[in-house]
Amino acid sequence: MRITIKIKRQESREAEPYFQILVWDCDESTTVATLLREINAAVINDTSGEPVNEIAWECSCLQKKCGACAMVINGLPRLACDTKIGEIKSNRIIIEPLKKFPVVRDLIVDRSVLRENLLAIHNWLEREAVVNKKNTDLAYDASRCLQCGCCLEVCPNFTADDSFFSAAAFVPASRILSELPKRKKYEIVTEYKKHIYDGCGKSLSCHNICPAGIDVERKLSNSNSVAIWKRFFSKE
Amino acid sequence: MSIIIIGAGLAGLSAAVTLAQNGVSSNLISSMQSERAQSVMAEGGINACLNTMGEDDTVENHFEDTISSGMYLADAEAVRGMCAAAPGIVERLGSLGVPFSYNDKGIVQRSFGGQRKKRTAFVKSSTGKMLMTALIDETRKFEAQGLIKRYPNHCFIRLITEDNKCCGAVVRNTYTNRTVSLRGSVILASGGLNGLFDGMTTGTTQNTSDAAATVFSQGVELANLEMIQYHPTTIAIQGKRLLISEAARGEGGRLFINRNGKPWYFMEEKYPELKNLMPRDVVSAEMVQVAAMPECDSQVYLDMTAIEKNVWNERISDLREQCVHYLGIDPANKPIPVSPGIHFFMGGIRVDREHRTSMNGLYAAGECACQYHGANRLGGNSLLGAIYGGQIAAQTAMKEAADNTEEIIDIAEEPAEVSCGFARTVSEILYKALPILRKEEELIAAKEELNLLKSRAGNRAELNRLNLALAAVMSAIERRESRGAHKRTDYPDRDDVSFKKQSVAKISGDKIDISFKEIKGRRD
Numbered sequence: 001m002r003i004t005i006k007i008k009r010q011e012s013r014e015a016e017p018y019f020q021i022l023v024w025d026c027d028e029s030t031t032v033a034t035l036l037r038e039i040n041a042a043v044i045n046d047t048s049g050e051p052v053n054e055i056a057w058e059c060s061c062l063q064k065k066c067g068a069c070a071m072v073i074n075g076l077p078r079l080a081c082d083t084k085i086g087e088i089k090s091n092r093i094i095i096e097p098l099k100k101f102p103v104v105r106d107l108i109v110d111r112s113v114l115r116e117n118l119l120a121i122h123n124w125l126e127r128e129a130v131v132n133k134k135n136t137d138l139a140y141d142a143s144r145c146l147q148c149g150c151c152l153e154v155c156p157n158f159t160a161d162d163s164f165f166s167a168a169a170f171v172p173a174s175r176i177l178s179e180l181p182k183r184k185k186y187e188i189v190t191e192y193k194k195h196i197y198d199g200c201g202k203s204l205s206c207h208n209i210c211p212a213g214i215d216v217e218r219k220l221s222n223s224n225s226v227a228i229w230k231r232f233f234s235k236e
Numbered sequence: 237m238s239i240i241i242i243g244a245g246l247a248g249l250s251a252a253v254t255l256a257q258n259g260v261s262s263n264l265i266s267s268m269q270s271e272r273a274q275s276v277m278a279e280g281g282i283n284a285c286l287n288t289m290g291e292d293d294t295v296e297n298h299f300e301d302t303i304s305s306g307m308y309l310a311d312a313e314a315v316r317g318m319c320a321a322a323p324g325i326v327e328r329l330g331s332l333g334v335p336f337s338y339n340d341k342g343i344v345q346r347s348f349g350g351q352r353k354k355r356t357a358f359v360k361s362s363t364g365k366m367l368m369t370a371l372i373d374e375t376r377k378f379e380a381q382g383l384i385k386r387y388p389n390h391c392f393i394r395l396i397t398e399d400n401k402c403c404g405a406v407v408r409n410t411y412t413n414r415t416v417s418l419r420g421s422v423i424l425a426s427g428g429l430n431g432l433f434d435g436m437t438t439g440t441t442q443n444t445s446d447a448a449a450t451v452f453s454q455g456v457e458l459a460n461l462e463m464i465q466y467h468p469t470t471i472a473i474q475g476k477r478l479l480i481s482e483a484a485r486g487e488g489g490r491l492f493i494n495r496n497g498k499p500w501y502f503m504e505e506k507y508p509e510l511k512n513l514m515p516r517d518v519v520s521a522e523m524v525q526v527a528a529m530p531e532c533d534s535q536v537y538l539d540m541t542a543i544e545k546n547v548w549n550e551r552i553s554d555l556r557e558q559c560v561h562y563l564g565i566d567p568a569n570k571p572i573p574v575s576p577g578i579h580f581f582m583g584g585i586r587v588d589r590e591h592r593t594s595m596n597g598l599y600a601a602g603e604c605a606c607q608y609h610g611a612n613r614l615g616g617n618s619l620l621g622a623i624y625g626g627q628i629a630a631q632t633a634m635k636e637a638a639d640n641t642e643e644i645i646d647i648a649e650e651p652a653e654v655s656c657g658f659a660r661t662v663s664e665i666l667y668k669a670l671p672i673l674r675k676e677e678e679l680i681a682a683k684e685e686l687n688l689l690k691s692r693a694g695n696r697a698e699l700n701r702l703n704l705a706l707a708a709v710m711s712a713i714e715r716r717e718s719r720g721a722h723k724r725t726d727y728p729d730r731d732d733v734s735f736k737k738q739s740v741a742k743i744s745g746d747k748i749d750i751s752f753k754e755i756k757g758r759r760d
């Protein structure tokens with residue numbers, strides 16, 4: 001099929017962004033990741049005759065396991081390696097970087113804030129984990145978070161410079177919270193309340209967007225029940 | 237004292253945490269953040285003799301399976317150390333919250349290739365991701381204490397050396413292009429040499445092989461580069477090969493090929509003891525051979541249709557989803573077509589038992605290093621080797637490190653990268669020359685082609701890539717025997733007298749030298 005691709009380009013953090021439009025032939029099963037690789041390997045011009053210089057983007061696993069290739073495709077945050085052209089149901093593809101983070105170059109954004117947020121909520125075990133039948137499924141699902149940032153794209157309450165951390169923090173936190181034995185005081189509990197519970201509007205826009213298919217809603221209710229209602233999974 | 241770690245996969249994290257537990261600080265450099273490292277992709281599990289499955293497993297069994305599958309090409313004492321430490325490592329992972337399943341004896345284990353006992357601890361088919369999440373969170377604890385300083389999106393450029401001593405590294409922030417030099421001893425944990433086979437491996441695009449190529453060009457010895465593992469069950473997908481984890485066979489999957497129109501379970505017939513779970517080098521070579529037989533079709537299938545429902549649900553649900561997603565086949569109902577693909581590099585930076593390289597002040601661990609796996613790696617031993625190797629490298633580096641004051645100096649240096657086209661060309665030559673069954677003419681032809689490419693190398697990085705590729709081909713030429721993953725049609729037998737040794741590649745000037753050295757625990 002012949003598609004028209006509109007890609008948001010930006011040479012550096014400071015540079016002005018602009019759209020570049022090009023026409024490309026591929027079949028329906030082609031992923032956006034393959035598309036980007038092929039375009040980068042080819043020498044082509046855009047529709048106004050300007051050369052298409054190498055498009056900067058990030059990838060690593062190419063099988064939806066690492067979160068590197070998250071970008072906005074026809075308005076939705078998705079993984080490029082997991083998005084087939086045929087699924088988009090349009091022969092006009094619009095590719096943009098995630099909008100909640102500073103752009104580094106083209107489709108590469110600086111997601112450092114995700115790491116900083118997990119540091120700020122003390123996302124680590126202060127005591128030895130307790131793993132049992134009650135929490136293994138939860139810990140497994142929470143541990144799958146790719147730190148891709150797709151959920152933040154759709155969260156009405158998240159901005160990169162704010163104190164509300166959203167799903168990319170509460171999903172990992174739900175593992176820690178589920179594995180800590182019951183205690184009066186944990187730093188993560190205090191920080192969780194401050195940076196997640198108090199800021200989340202529970203609109204659950206983040207729910208169906210996770211490319212890893214994590215049940216985000218359950219993670220939120222699980223961590224709320226431990227951090228806010230002190231319903232720990234284990235007494236040690 | 238501050239130590240520089242290049243790579244934040246399992247080996248790098250393990251080294252950083254070990255240092256931090258001893259109060260030693262580190263700078264943890266990685267081309268991307270840890271969630272993007274290849275370690276998150278590991279599926280089937282991690283080996284340790286926990287003896288929880290009622291099979292009287294022993295550490296000695298683990299040692300024997302490892303050393304014999306590796307065709308006696310690994311340092312026995314090092315392997316012994318790893319196997320002995322394994323149960324402690326896996327139990328510690330449990331206490332860091334890895335959601336293993338438990339029975340009344342402890343962590344549940346599964347069968348894996350080349351092992352006579354159920355010895356592989358797992359979380360479904362996502363073991364690497366689970367281990368990484370736990371270790372990333374543990375690392376974060378020490379980041380908060382200021383003991384680990386992360387430099388994600390930083391690329392290793394080169395070592396700073398003085399008279400065969402490594403005193404630091406130059407790294408570049410790929411987001412800002414700022415290039416700096418850091419002082420301190422260096423632990424390399426930069427992963428496997430995937431970039432040599434661009435787009436042809438089961439692993440990540442991030443492991444470009446540039447780090448190993450660079451230190452090679454700086455005079456560091458590499459070993460056993462010809463030992464490249466083809467995993468028997470992979471499938472070509474866009475841009476790479478998709479792994480169908482050995483867990484598929486560990487949980488009951490069977491390989492067959494149609495012979496005269498009827499399914500032939502060739503592995504079961506030929507190897508009645510371990511059947512489909514023979515070591516990977518054996519299975520892959522058998523697959524190539526049966527597919528070439530005139531009475532057989534050319535496609536081998538993996539049949540998982542007899543696996544029970546609860547096993548699918550509890551142990552390999554993610555593997556099933558992967559097949560449905562990428563192949564459009566539900567493996568519970570229909571056999572899937574599979575073929576061998578490049579998966580792991582047993583060779584790499586030559587290290588001694590303490591993980592010292594041939595250069596003072598430089599250590600290496602994880603898949604970038606040559607240790608533990610000999611001529612063929614057992615599934616489940618690489619996650620273990622990465623964690624254990626990271627620990628040992630950290631302990632040695634700590635012992636030997638001089639008290640350095642931390643200094644970060646800006647450096648003006650033009651970035652040099654291997655272009656896509658150049659990488660492709662090198663990969664195609666290598667892929668042709670280094671298949672499962674190798675021939676001298678093809679190897680020599682590849683050496684000539686690579687030599688001719690030298691004039692086309694546009695920068696330092698491309699020249700380094702080329703030299704690494706040449707070293708791999710030359711090592712394969714010089715090892716005139718068949719052993720483990722290195723199988724030669726012109727030398728089909730094992731030759732212990734000449735070759736129960738490491739092939740060692742070293743560069744001086746622009747001359748690459750390949751020699752065979754005894755497998756010694758201590759560096760000479």
Ligand SMILES: Cc1cc2nc3c(=O)[nH]c(=O)nc-3n(C[C@H](O)[C@H](O)[C@H](O)COP(=O)(O)OP(=O)(O)OC[C@H]3O[C@@H](n4cnc5c(N)ncnc54)[C@H](O)[C@@H]3O)c2cc1C
Nearest residue numbers: 243244245246247267275279280281392427602603618619
């Ligand atoms: C699909 C798949 C499944 C697997 N399953 C299993 C399994 O079940 N059991 C098992 O034991 N093993 C398995 N393996 C093998 C195992 O995953 C790896 O060998 C192991 O994770 C390697 O860990 P590492 O820390 O050495 O390297 P990696 O995890 O690859 O990390 C390398 C690090 O180095 C960084 N890096 C690379 N180059 C540079 C550079 N130039 N500059 C800066 N940073 C750099 C990367 O960003 C990364 O942080 C599997 C591998 C694959 C591909």
Ligand code: SF4
Nearest residue numbers: 155200201203204206
């Ligand atoms: S529930 Fe709504 S406010 Fe809360 S994290 Fe999700 S999208 Fe954001």
Ligand code: SF4
Nearest residue numbers: 145146148149151210
């Ligand atoms: S919760 Fe899902 S969408 Fe959000 S960062 Fe994790 S993997 Fe990405």
Ligand code: FES
Nearest residue numbers: 060061062067081
């Ligand atoms: S490249 Fe890893 S998720 Fe797309």
